[in-house]
Amino acid sequence: MGDVTAGVESAIRTWIASGELGPGDRLPSERVLAERLGAGRTTIRQVLGKLVSEDVLSVRRGSGYYVASSRRFDSQNNPLEPWRLHGERTVYDNRWVRLSLADVEPPGVDRFEHHVVHLHRVSIAVVLDERDRVLMLWRYRFVPNKFGWELPGGIVDEGEAPRQTALREVEEETGWRPRTLEHLVTFEPMVGMVDSPHEVFVGRGADKVGEPSDVEEAGEVAWIPLSEVHRLIRKDELLGSGTLVGLLHVIAYGA
Incomplete structure (x- = not known):
């Protein structure tokens, strides 16, 4: 990286670190930045692109560059220490759930036993049709x-x-067979005490292949317009974190 490029990046980072530019603030135009920092427009674009890739800035098409509302945490300079795990003992165990007590030691705190609930890994599917309805x-x-x-x-x-x-x-729960499914996101629904990774997948299109075969999980099957999701949230008619995460992710970022 050349001296001019490094100087441009340092100047923008300083504006943000000092509070001259706060989260959500719009940066000056490329022309103004070039004049103010004594650099070419190509150099300005290169630095802005780098800062966008690092989540320091965000770009809005037709509007310009903005300081990101939440910037990516720099794990290389993380001053925090992880908890030490000295062991774990099982208190209860069956085919569905395992309850254990973990012997943990947070930094600067005496050791103590922390409950941990181990559940299975779960997969959830957001299946959409050509009319933006979800199964x-x-x-x-x-x-x-x-x-x-x-x-x-x-x-x-x-x-x-x-x-x-x-x-x-x-297929078991709805009688529909998705044509495609791609991984969307993995999350933990209750990260402080429960170990249960949730894998969310999204796909477009499905074919009716029969009736639901899982009697225990049976319910009314319907294709719900994505436009109805906000109303269902307000009515408290969406069940489970996986349903909320999957639907809100698709609404926010598309499928």
Whole structure:
């Protein structure tokens, strides 16, 4: 990186670090930046592109460059230390759930036992049709004692790939077979105490191949317009973190 380029990058970073430019603020135009920093437009674009790739800046087509609302944390300069794990003992175990006590030591804190609930890995599918409708199930869940809409999904069997689980669960629960499924996001629904990775997949198109075969997970099958999701959220009719994460991700970023 040349001296001019490095100087441009340092100047923009200084404006942000000093608070001269805060989160959400718009940067001056490329022309103004070039004049103010004594650099060519090509150099300015190169630096802006680099800062966008690092999530320091965001770009809005037709509007310009903005300071990102939340910048990527620099893990290389992370001053925090992880907790030390001295061991873990099982308190309860069956085919569905394992409860354990972990012997942990946070930095600067005495050791103590922390409950950990180990559940299975789960796969969930957002299946859309050509009319931007999503395949969902209306179900009753006895734990919260309520009815609501859910995306199809279920536990990943031993030796089964998460994508195959998602394909299988959609067909078993709805009678529809997705034409494609691609990985969307992996998340933990309750990261402080529960270990249960959720894999969310998204696909376009499905073919009706029969009736639902999973009686225990049966519910009313329907294609719900994505435009209805916000209304369903307000009515508290969406069940489960996987359903919320999958639908909101698709609405925010597309499929």
